[in-house]
Amino acid sequence: MxxxxxxxxxxxxxxxxxxxxxxxxxxxxxxxxxxxxxxxxxxxxxxxxxxxxxxxxxxxxxxxxxxxxxxxxxxxxxxxxxxxxxxxxxxxxxxxxxxxxxxxxxxxxxxxxxxxxxxxxxxxxxxxxxxxxxxxxxxxxxxxxxxxxxxxxxxxxxxxxVDANLFHPRQVDLGKPKPIFLSVGRVAVEKNLEAFLDLDLPGTKVVVGDGPARAALEAKYPEALFTGALQGEALAVAYASADVFVFPSKTDTYGLVLLEALASGVPVAAFPVTGPKDVIGASPVGVLSDDLRQACLKSLEISPQDCLSFAAGHTxxxxxxxxxxxxxxxxxxxxxxxxxxxxxxxxxx
Missing domain, CATH: 3.40.50.2000 (Glycogen Phosphorylase B;)
Known part of the structure; x- marks a missing residue:
């Protein structure tokens, strides 16, 4: 065919x-x-x-x-x-x-x-x-x-x-204070990144991606690490470096990045909206809450092995x-x- x-x-x-x-x-x-x-x-x-x-x-x-x-x-x-x-x-x-x-x-x-x-x-x-x-x-x-x-x-x-051959756990040290809270995606207004960057969290916030809002957000949040767009092995390493994957978007239809994070053994913190709700549901691999800070902190308690087992079912x-x-x-x-x-x-x- x-x-x-x-x-x-x-x-x-x-x-x-x-x-x-x-x-x-x-x-x-x-x-x-x-x-x-x-x-x-x-x-x-x-x-x-x-x-x-x-x-x-x-x-x-x-x-x-x-x-x-x-x-x-x-x-x-x-x-x-x-x-x-x-x-x-x-x-x-x-x-x-x-x-x-x-x-x-x-x-x-x-x-x-x-x-x-x-x-x-x-x-x-x-x-x-x-x-x-x-x-x-x-x-x-x-x-x-x-x-x-x-x-x-x-x-x-x-x-x-998700490509489990590319996205999987590995030892990565960014040389930044832990825990690492990571977000991956286009740096644009519809991704709602300020809801993540405004949070009072321990450790380091990392944003992987590029887009029209990047310059303004880098200037407004100098304490966060903006890597620019990454692909392939470099992107997989970025996922593996994280302790929690933060998904602040409220408009994505799915969020492929959620599966990539889970395949890397990284739990998800997100709002309870379409996309995260569909991908994660009631599975113990993330925390969905209108209080995104609380979701981030609670996600630190989630087992990486649970995340890997969940991602294995999505090929x-x-x-x-x-x-x-x-x-x-x-x-x-x-x-x-x-x-x-x-x-x-x-x-x-």
Whole structure:
């Protein structure tokens, strides 16, 4: 099976969407599925306002069509609601080709935090975008339920995984006062980092990541250590150096970093919101509380072994199989309703 994923989020961006797509594709190879990508690398890009380091593609209708035709996919999946996602959606709609989508980012909250645009307007646009999809993939049951409540149709689950070969415990000494409280992610207003950095905690606060708010936060919190963006082994070492992973965001749909921390034997302190609640639930691997300071301090008492055991149940192979299964199920349903569709040379689901 050949699956083409259209995505506006791609390297050199460092975020959960890019890691999810690349790890899923690598795992899918193991059971004979070829996942290729339609990304900004094929187009001219421009920087986003207030996010100059995040660049978006300017795709042409003709080039999108040519690249998809050349890929000759059996299935098309649209991962993001950006220019490439909209262009791939338009291609499929013009040709009456079914496609699937996934919901990764809570744009209504992000956009409303920067511009005077009501969240309800953004949700309406997202419903329209995903409304033509044969299946909308959501990372957690709570997110899937929320999307259904908001009027999204055909919502299915696509869980996430973690690379335990990269993220695992090891002896690391940062040379800073302990305990180490770590946060990893984009340094931007929607990540709510000030809720972490304002806390009165012992030891050292470490922030791994980059973004438009970094300079201002470094100036405001000189006692914290800001490392900038890290990847691969350097990122894994940063996780292993921590005693508690602090996740102050209230808007993430999942929080892949939570699994990466747990696989490193590091417990989680977070607010009791969608994302942390879905990943951790009632498992004894973190503390979810509206009092984030108390959550941080109580997390110091959690067993690293419990964190490792929990993370072991989340693999990228299982994630990739769920992704492919969703697509195969949609394809089978469409073929059952209209057998001639399955013989269409550009059939996708």
């Amino acid at each position: 050949r699956i083409l994923v259209a995505t506006d989020a791609w390297h050199p961006q460092v975020n959960g969407v890019v890691r999810t797509l690349t790890m899923m594709a690598e795992a899918a190879k193991g059971f004979g599925v070829d996942v290729s990508f339609l990304t900004p690398e094929s187009f001219r890009t421009v920087g986003l306002p207030s996010y100059a380091d995040l660049r978006v593609a300017i795709p042409s209708r003709r080039k999108i069509a040519r690249l998809i035709d050349e890929a000759r996919p059996d299935n098309i999946h649209i991962a993001t609601e950006g220019p490439i996602g909209f262009s791939a959606r338009a291609y499929c709609r013009r040709r009456n080709i079914p496609f699937t989508t996934s919901f990764h980012t809570r744009f209504p909250e992000y956009i409303s935090a920067r511009f005077p645009i009501p969240e309800s307007w953004v949700w309406a646009g997202l419903r329209r975008f995903h409304g033509a999809s044969s299946a909308v993939m959501a990372a957690t049951p709570a997110l899937a339920s929320e999307l259904r409540d908001r009027g999204f149709r055909n919502v299915v689950l696509w869980p996430r995984g 990228w192979e299982a994630s990739a199989r769920a992704f492919v299964s969703n697509i195969s199920h949609v394809r089978a349903e469409i073929a059952a309703r209209a057998p001639s569709a399955a013989k269409h040379p550009r059939f996708a689901a």
